[in-house]
Amino acid sequence: MSTVTTVPPSTFGIPALRTEDPRFLRGEGRYLENVQIEGSLRAVFVRSIFPHAELSKVEGLDEARSMPGVVAVYTAGDLDIRAQPPAGNVEAPGGELDQPFDREALARDRLRFVGEPFAVVIAETWGQAQDAAELVWASADPLDAVTDAEQAAGDGAPLLFPAIGTNVAHRFEHDWERDVLAGADVVVEGRFVNQRLAPVPMEADGIAVVPEEDGYTVWVSTQVPFDVRNDLAELLGVDRQQVRAIAPDVGGGFGAKIPVYPEYLVVAKAAKLLGRPVRWFETRSESMLGLWHGRAQVQHVQIGARRDGTVVGMRVDIVADMGAYPLGAFLPATTGEMLAGVYRIPTIAYRGRSVVTNTTPVGAYRGAGRPEATACVERAMDMLAQELAIDPVEIRRKNLIPADAFPFTTATEMTYDSGDHAESLDRALELAGYEGLRKEQRARRERADPLLLGIGVSTYVEITSFSSKEFARVDVEDDGRVSVYVGTSSHGQGHETAFAQLASGVLGVAIEDVRVIHSDTALVERGEGTWGSRSLQAGGSSVATRAGEVADGGRMLAAELLEVDPADLEGPRDGGFRVTGAPDRVISWTELAATAKDRGSPLSAEGVYREPGSTFPFGAHVAVVEVDRETGSVDLIRHVAVDDCGRILNPALVRGQQHGGIAQGIAQALFEEVVYDEVGNPVTGTLATYLMPSAADLPTFETANTETLTDVNPLGAKGIGESGSIGSTPAVQNAVVDALSHLGVRHVDLPCSPERVRASIAEGS
């Protein structure tokens, strides 16, 4: 082949309007509950009100069965569903955990958290199912519960799985025995709580399973329709091809729609047994208990440095709360791997324990292990700076990995592909007007202003795509339009636009002439779904590669039909190819498609693109807060973010991801926390008690980008989906501590609520 098509540079940097928007603007989004299914039954789950109990009997079944409209009431013994292995559909580090921390789809003998389902009612209407479900209850003997992971890891704690004999589901360590603090002039240490959060996609979770003549159609609000298909096919005893899983428009996920939830299995089994469509859509109150939570780590940190601020080593002991079932054991391992942050720290020792507790299971939530690492090292750097009386910016500069050191392998054995951390830091400081802010801070302190000014800096690096692979197929249709089939699953990110933009650039057609098909296992051959900020770099690289192959095939055919050498052709652009220097000798995709079809070899290419490595997006955030010394309330008045996600395809979509991530990161820093009371009852089970920020709680963000390309994929792109939530939290937390540092405060735990701030002031002074 004379030329190999790549993505033209003019494709990048264009803020194309979203092609998916028109349906949403008109209220025509096809969310799960908007899918009409004839004759569908409704499932309502009966859930544990006990944090921990032995379940002796499920009562009220006959009463429930006799209620109007009720078709079936099932408990564990009725359904014969194989217990899910501890990691579920999510791969644990080093494979599955070696102990059977299995989860029954409906609890059988033991209830391990409030919200765990132990029975399901299936009725003609939701109201009927709800009414009947209220008659079903658990006859159970309450057991002591443990909701604190550090306690759960200790001796004498109540055991969730007595047969296993420990609540520690997984352990790992790296250089733990090594003396990493040798040579330090100063060592600071802290205990940091990275609190439990609820992901709260605005559309809650749900599934509808429709038995068909030869298989099942499944509508499900998921990030990974192929995983759901595979697990349900196995459960239902049919071939994968007999299950068509469709994720229609999905109203957000943020990681919480990655698992194949036990409720999916129950609904599918019920549909099979009853031979009728069954659907389930959780209420928000259910969702707050059932959808997995995120973060939930406690970190014990020691960091040592020489007098000039050069870090010599760090030691981190991680206790990760897994909730009742250890689905998220991969999270603290990621935290450990990313602990070096953006610094040349010569030695790092870490270990982790993943511990089960009587709480909702914990899994991936926007950042998934990386925000915990960043918060840890960024807080530690600030504590060190405070101890050494060095400016937080200076201590960072002293330890940053230099731009000429990439690829760079950290003390935790991660190899960062590319980066220029000093550049993003400089840019953020310039945007923030750092020196001026410090001057203002000094002035306020001198005049004893009751509104304390705090300036927080974080420099971060994260990991995206995790060397993943993705399928794509690109076809030129009879009318010259292009169809793109891709295995990622957009749930708000704008993939339809991004992939149309890529195919449009490569094939020289208008964006509106590209149709993107995803999240339907009958239409797309295979796919990995969307997680780990991977969709553009893995899915997009796949789309671009296949589009390039189609362009190459089209060029050969065009050359033949126009009787010229392929090298003498321009394009594809404006919908076809033209002969250089002969503007009237053109051939369109429509004509090429017709000929290709006649010859029995349509213009189509498909395949799986495998990314050879991970990429490491990075950036710097500066937060400015005002803290009311009397009330402890924190007002975030500015937030500056400079994020580097490699080459930018669509700046509008990138900006949107930055904004959303920043908001969630600020929410962790200042507002949100899932709380259990002392006996294990959740007290943040609704949106009235779980404090998600509104527009009135957040400032206008000041965002920018640097573009440091990667050579890991042909687009030069890194992920942007999670950066905002990784970089912002420590910047805001550091800003709060910075505001109080002259009062002797060294640390304030997350979220930096008025109570915690006031308590810190009282302790510090």
Next chain:
Amino acid sequence: MEISVTMNGTARTADVEPRMLLAHVIREEFGLTGTHVGCDTTSCGACTVLLDGSPVKSCTMFGVQADGHEVTTVEGLAGADGLHPVQVAFQEEHGLQCGYCTPGMMLVGAALLERNPDPTDDDIRWAISGNICRCTGYMNIVKAIQTAAKAKAAAPAAATA
């Protein structure tokens, strides 16, 4: 109970259970599924509609309470001559991602501009503070409502359609 509602400008009737929430009446009886349900505590605003021009959370009213009133949902936002300026601006400013909160946000924005055609950013943030968005961080929603205000000011005739 039989109710009569002017739904997006058209007189409609429905026979509804007294316990049925307006959100469910809109979705199930009138088949308008652009009104979404996002919580069960009146916290998120995904179900926001306009009742006689003012934003209400339709999960916090019974359907029967809408009897004799005008209800506007997202499906009624566009006029005969095309999308409402707020709808246009939400696309232009990338004011939506997953789209689930978008109908409520746009209706609140449209209602705000009716009573305050030239709002400050703070006015907008306050107006939409009863509506939660998990995707956008609100910034582009604020910008979209500002853009819509400017578009309306530039073409007042079209905006009243």
